Amino acid sequence: MGRLKAARNFTTLLIIIGAILLLTTCENAIFGATVGISGGYMIAGAPWQTVNEFALAGTAGLYTRTGTADWNSAQIQELKPTNPNTEDWFGISTTIDGKFILVGAPYIDTFGTNNGTVYMYEINDSGTVSYRDTITPSDITSIQGFGFDIAVDGNSLIVGATDPISGGGPGAAYIFD
Numbered sequence: 001m002g003r004l005k006a007a008r009n010f011t012t013l014l015i016i017i018g019a020i021l022l023l024t025t026c027e028n029a030i031f032g033a034t035v036g037i038s039g040g041y042m043i044a045g046a047p048w049q050t051v052n053e054f055a056l057a058g059t060a061g062l063y064t065r066t067g068t069a070d071w072n073s074a075q076i077q078e079l080k081p082t083n084p085n086t087e088d089w090f091g092i093s094t095t096i097d098g099k100f101i102l103v104g105a106p107y108i109d110t111f112g113t114n115n116g117t118v119y120m121y122e123i124n125d126s127g128t129v130s131y132r133d134t135i136t137p138s139d140i141t142s143i144q145g146f147g148f149d150i151a152v153d154g155n156s157l158i159v160g161a162t163d164p165i166s167g168g169g170p171g172a173a174y175i176f177d
């Protein structure tokens with residue numbers, strides 16, 4: 001079977017079972033800019049969501065699955081930084097791996113202008129979500145846009161650090177193990 005035919009057959013097997021939405025969105029929240037799925041959980045970022053009075057601060061919605069086919073349209077929790085600020089872009093990248101959720105905020109100003117950071121959360125046995133930590137490289141003060149993309153495989157984490165908006169240098173991909 002050729003690759004194209006295999007792809008076509010796969011497409012016909014996919015059935016749209018619903019759409020998820022963020023409970024409360026501002027105009028231009030760009031919800032769904034990034035999505036992740038693992039086990040019975042799904043996450044989707046809204047990096048331009050207004051948080052409090054802060055435009056483009058960003059959030060990410062976490063959803064769970066009920067039964068074998070239905071996704072519950074009611075979100076479990078809307079994740080956001082504890083101290084949101086204008087143009088953090090929290091949620092431009094998300095990934096979920098088992099019980100751990102990672103959300104990038106590449107334009108947050110924790111160590112300098114737009115240095116960025118990655119937030120880690122854990123889904124508890126009760127189904128609630130706890131903030132665990134932030135991840136930053138040791139040379140965080142000299143970079144911009146850390147957290148623009150995230151990928152996880154086993155114990156390895158790779159995080160893109162780039163700033164395409166203001167043109168902050170050639171960019172980098174940080175690997176954690």
Ligand SMILES: [Ca+2]
Binds near residue numbers: 086088113114
């Ligand atoms: Ca910033």
